[in-house]
Amino acid sequence: MARPPRHTLSRPSAAHCLRVPKHALLRAGAAFFLATLVALALAVLHRAALSRHSLEHSWGWDALPSFETHEEDGAQGEDLDSEDLKLDRVLQKASMGDNTVILTTLNAAWASPGSVIDLFIDSFRSGVRTSSLLNHLIIIVFDSDAYRQCVNIHHHCFVLGTEGVDFSEEKRFLTSGYLEMMWKRLDFLRLVLEKGYSFIFSDADIMWFRNPFPHFYPNGDLQIACDHYVGNATDLRSIANGGFNYVKSNERTIEFYSFWYSSRLRYPGYHDQDVFNAIKHDPYVEDIGLEIKFLSTAYFGGFCEPSRDLNKVCTMHANCCIGLRSKIHDLRIMIEDWKSYLSLPPSLKRLTSLSWRVPQNCSLSSQNQ
Numbered sequence: 001m002a003r004p005p006r007h008t009l010s011r012p013s014a015a016h017c018l019r020v021p022k023h024a025l026l027r028a029g030a031a032f033f034l035a036t037l038v039a040l041a042l043a044v045l046h047r048a049a050l051s052r053h054s055l056e057h058s059w060g061w062d063a064l065p066s067f068e069t070h071e072e073d074g075a076q077g078e079d080l081d082s083e084d085l086k087l088d089r090v091l092q093k094a095s096m097g098d099n100t101v102i103l104t105t106l107n108a109a110w111a112s113p114g115s116v117i118d119l120f121i122d123s124f125r126s127g128v129r130t131s132s133l134l135n136h137l138i139i140i141v142f143d144s145d146a147y148r149q150c151v152n153i154h155h156h157c158f159v160l161g162t163e164g165v166d167f168s169e170e171k172r173f174l175t176s177g178y179l180e181m182m183w184k185r186l187d188f189l190r191l192v193l194e195k196g197y198s199f200i201f202s203d204a205d206i207m208w209f210r211n212p213f214p215h216f217y218p219n220g221d222l223q224i225a226c227d228h229y230v231g232n233a234t235d236l237r238s239i240a241n242g243g244f245n246y247v248k249s250n251e252r253t254i255e256f257y258s259f260w261y262s263s264r265l266r267y268p269g270y271h272d273q274d275v276f277n278a279i280k281h282d283p284y285v286e287d288i289g290l291e292i293k294f295l296s297t298a299y300f301g302g303f304c305e306p307s308r309d310l311n312k313v314c315t316m317h318a319n320c321c322i323g324l325r326s327k328i329h330d331l332r333i334m335i336e337d338w339k340s341y342l343s344l345p346p347s348l349k350r351l352t353s354l355s356w357r358v359p360q361n362c363s364l365s366s367q368n369q
Contacts, residue, residue, distance in 0.1 A: 108145035190257035203243035220293030321362030
């Protein structure tokens, strides 16, 4: 068979190919790219305008309730921010120069007007050198009702997510809801330490009458109030109360809070305070080098063991008291007693006969809280 003729490729002639300068091609490409970007941007803006109009029309956008926006509240809005970033922001806004913050927790049961949180805030305002500390207080709220009240009375509010769990109602002592809320709180405090912030944690049923910082030890990792103080800051026989503590952020405290939280599995049915009083004797605590200091009830008292000298008292806790109504009743009397003390002339303030009229409805024989 004859082989088919080979077709050869030939160069196009100058008539079929125009030679375009290289710099002209670059300019043309750049112009095309810019034009494409502009077109895309206009298309996105147009689509967004249509989408917003559709949302407003379909969902009544203007009628939706809007929460007051606070840079530091970490609550509704700012959907693009993660909860972690919101927490970073509120910690940064509220922190002192040494990265220390004051924290308390709040749910709807304690948030209603005239309830515990109002008395808590009032104590700061009527205390000795305590009003400025409100600038460093973050209220950690467990539900939307508590958040609404929080932003009405304070400027640092953070919503702690509790998906699937309702923490809004009063949690009776040692019920499952109470225990879950306490352990949720403890795990959150561990996170604060991991972020490099030291803190004073205070239950909201603790009244602040004097600035506590002058009465903290300079060298303690974890300093904690007591239901019963035996007279020595390092004596483990003191019965700690987890409602008030000053914790410095370091490797030892972060490790201890992780250990404390995980120990709930070893002691099911117990709350964080009982577990603390068990694990403080654990050899592991000594191994990690944690230095625990117990705070004297002469300065940091409560209904279990009151601070009897009004010239010394820093804080008073409505512990050993079960039931919200009983707490509020006795806390109001406590605030009245404090304000009466402040109104006295200096000569009368020094009288040792001055004392609290509480507890009344709160019984000292009740279980520790």
